[in-house]
Amino acid sequence: MYSFFAMMARMKNIERWALMRNSIRENISEHSLEVAMLAHGLAIIANEKCGQELDPNEVALMGIYHDANEIITGDMPTPVKYFDDDIMEAYKRVEDVASRTMVDKLPDYMRKYYEPVFFQKEGKEYEWRIVKAADKLSALIKCKQELGSGNQEFKTAYETTKEALHKMQMKEVEIFIEEFLPAYDQTLDELQAR
Numbered sequence: 128m129y130s131f132f133a134m135m136a137r138m139k140n141i142e143r144w145a146l147m148r149n150s151i152r153e154n155i156s157e158h159s160l161e162v163a164m165l166a167h168g169l170a171i172i173a174n175e176k177c178g179q180e181l182d183p184n185e186v187a188l189m190g191i192y193h194d195a196n197e198i199i200t201g202d203m204p205t206p207v208k209y210f211d212d213d214i215m216e217a218y219k220r221v222e223d224v225a226s227r228t229m230v231d232k233l234p235d236y237m238r239k240y241y242e243p244v245f246f247q248k249e250g251k252e253y254e255w256r257i258v259k260a261a262d263k264l265s266a267l268i269k270c271k272q273e274l275g276s277g278n279q280e281f282k283t284a285y286e287t288t289k290e291a292l293h294k295m296q297m298k299e300v301e302i303f304i305e306e307f308l309p310a311y312d313q314t315l316d317e318l319q320a321r
Contacts (some may be wrong), residue, residue, distance in 0.1 A: 131232040131241075134198055143202050144269070147284070150276040151269075155194045155202065158265055163190035165261035168307075172299040173257065179299075181254060189258045192244045196225035260300045263292050271311050 138156035167187035173179035194202075200221055208218050226245040230238055242248075247255050270285035292300055310318060 129232055129234055131229065131237075134229060134232060135195060137198050138195065141197050141202055145202060148278065148280050150273055150278045153269060155197050159191050159194055161265045161268070162193055162258065162261045163187045165264050165303075166190035166258050169257045169261055169264075169299050169303060170254075172302050173253075173297075176302055177298045179253065181257065186254050186257050189244045189254060190261055192241070193258050193262060195229055195245070196222050199225035199228060256295070256297065257299070260292065260295055260297055263288055263295070264300070264303065267292060267308075268311055271308075275312065 138159060139154045141155045143153045143155060143158055164187070166189065167183045170179075170181040170183035170186040173181055174183070208215065223246070230241050230245050233241060243251070267285065267288045270281040270288055273281035274285060292304065
């Protein structure tokens, strides 16, 4: 009996943004779907506008599983996770152990397909940067939605996340912010009219 997929089904039980009051609840399953869609789009922009040669489907798959280890670790709040280098390194080791635990819940013949989406491999650094950017874009969108709901709790998170995205210096991210982010301020009726 292998428990990998039963474990993956538990992604919907892990709430995000635990340190903040949320108007709209979000779990890692919802977040991972959004990251996968954003990463796929960023990879296409990177190919079409920035001269990259990425596989958007591979990048999307990486986005689906990018936080799967949180089934074991829970969602570590960003201010804690990135407090200092020692905590960051220790948490990275915890994430790696959790990821290994997840992949080991597959039969041997399947592991080779999942290891590249759970662990960074040489030659895939840019793909992982795209996933990281998509993760930050998802956070920015969450902050934007919370602010739109009148929840000022996310004001500082919005500003710091936006700044972090600009600091990544990725043209595809800037294109996404310019061409797609403004639509997140529109109502469903306004979105359908376009």
